[in-house]
Amino acid sequence: MNKELMTKRISENLEHLKNFTATPNKGCTRLPFTKEARQAANYLKTLMQEAGLEVKEDEAGNVFGFLRGTDPSLPCVMMGSHFDSVVNGGDYDGIAGVICAIEVARQIKEKNIIPKRTFVTAAFCDEEGMRFGTGYFGSGAILGNRTPEYCRTFTDKDDITIYDAMKEYGLDPEKIENAKWKDNSIGYFLEAHIEQGPVLDAEKIEVGLVDCIVGIDRYMVTVHGRSDHAGTTPMNMRLDAVDAATKVIYKIADWARETNDGSVATVGYIKTIPGGMNIVAEACEFTVDIRSRNVKNLEDISAKLHDALEREVGAMGGSFDIQNKLAITPVHLHKPMLNMMEEICKKHNFSYRYMHSGAGHDALEIGQVVPTAMLFVPSKDGRSHCMVEHTEYSDFAKAALIMTELAEQLITN
Ligand code: HGY
Ligand code: MN
Ligand code: MN
Numbered sequence: 001m002n003k004e005l006m007t008k009r010i011s012e013n014l015e016h017l018k019n020f021t022a023t024p025n026k027g028c029t030r031l032p033f034t035k036e037a038r039q040a041a042n043y044l045k046t047l048m049q050e051a052g053l054e055v056k057e058d059e060a061g062n063v064f065g066f067l068r069g070t071d072p073s074l075p076c077v078m079m080g081s082h083f084d085s086v087v088n089g090g091d092y093d094g095i096a097g098v099i100c101a102i103e104v105a106r107q108i109k110e111k112n113i114i115p116k117r118t119f120v121t122a123a124f125c126d127e128e129g130m131r132f133g134t135g136y137f138g139s140g141a142i143l144g145n146r147t148p149e150y151c152r153t154f155t156d157k158d159d160i161t162i163y164d165a166m167k168e169y170g171l172d173p174e175k176i177e178n179a180k181w182k183d184n185s186i187g188y189f190l191e192a193h194i195e196q197g198p199v200l201d202a203e204k205i206e207v208g209l210v211d212c213i214v215g216i217d218r219y220m221v222t223v224h225g226r227s228d229h230a231g232t233t234p235m236n237m238r239l240d241a242v243d244a245a246t247k248v249i250y251k252i253a254d255w256a257r258e259t260n261d262g263s264v265a266t267v268g269y270i271k272t273i274p275g276g277m278n279i280v281a282e283a284c285e286f287t288v289d290i291r292s293r294n295v296k297n298l299e300d301i302s303a304k305l306h307d308a309l310e311r312e313v314g315a316m317g318g319s320f321d322i323q324n325k326l327a328i329t330p331v332h333l334h335k336p337m338l339n340m341m342e343e344i345c346k347k348h349n350f351s352y353r354y355m356h357s358g359a360g361h362d363a364l365e366i367g368q369v370v371p372t373a374m375l376f377v378p379s380k381d382g383r384s385h386c387m388v389e390h391t392e393y394s395d396f397a398k399a400a401l402i403m404t405e406l407a408e409q410l411i412t413n
Helices: 003-017 035-050 095-110 137-142 148-153 162-169 173-179 199-203 241-257 295-316 335-347 362-366 393-411
Strands: 054-057 063-067 076-082 119-124 186-194 207-213 215-224 264-266 270-273 283-292 319-328 352-357 372-377
Touching: 003 035, 003 095, 003 393, 035 054, 035 063, 035 095, 035 119, 063 095, 076 095, 076 362, 076 393, 095 119, 095 186, 095 393, 119 137, 137 173, 137 362, 148 162, 148 173, 162 173, 186 362, 186 393, 199 207, 199 352, 207 335, 207 362, 207 393, 215 241, 215 295, 241 264, 241 270, 241 283, 241 295, 283 295, 295 319, 335 352, 335 372, 335 393, 352 372, 362 372, 372 393
Parallel strands: 076 119, 076 186, 186 372, 207 352
Antiparallel strands: 054 063, 063 119, 207 372, 215 283, 215 319, 264 283, 270 283
């Protein structure tokens, strides 16, 4: 395999994809079911077609490329990641894994490998959950975990439901369940991704072999109080939603620290309503994102959140709503494939280490039911979900090379 050619093609593709953002010069903002998503999906279809793949967009808005195997009865080997992003995010999170998958397909063709199992490149439409606060929409849909009711439930900040956003994008949410793949039709799932953390870069290691991905519980909390004049309303007569909410928020990070096992909890979004500096807030919204390799910690921190809300909002005299936007358990990835990737790294003298992922991925959703392998390449200074996110294109070529040799073993057996 010609690593220089692979690096060149990967860089050309990712450089072109940088055009498809709603915030030019301010990072990548490519939210699901938007103009930018459509532009990226169309470009990915072209690349898959040029690679000689049969292309399909499914009822969820995912894009797939098929390199048909000689034995269609065998479960396929799927490789991919997501083509959506966070707001003002980086240029490589997710999308680089899609391009690596397409490069693997090119390599399979150029090496004249005749696959027994079909090889499928996958571009999932909404892994981040950034627009609707959820997550793993596209990868969840192929497992049958998304319904029209689900699409009606969740809204974005403009109160647009997933359902209406899909219709606007040209999809029929009533047909979302048709996106489900037949049980046992996916034999293996592979994902290449940037680490999004500091470990590989700090330790100058080329490849991360991911053995475990954290579980995630995500909530949107709304505390309801009463709006009043900020100057004339005595402190003992207020139903101050912000006062109660912050008495809960300030505890959340410590609940994670107290686990002492790397669990994390984040309040990434807070909004006061109506948001006037001289108005006692009527309501306060905030998100909670809890992650751990230990399910019990997810449960404990969620329980502490509910108890604190009961206590503090009760004392204020208001009420609260809490919507569970995502609940997914940790996943341990497929040891035999990890061993195969380790052997490939040794063969090519790539330095590597086993590591867990603190970020969720489509591999977290699909790995719940399908043997899954994931590898990381270094993120410069460990930065991600921001416009300074950077990884060398030659590192993606290494990822594609490793995944090509792994895929070759899987699709020919
Ligand atoms: O939030 C995450 O961990 C991932 O980037 N979706
Ligand atoms: Mn991300
Ligand atoms: Mn990602």
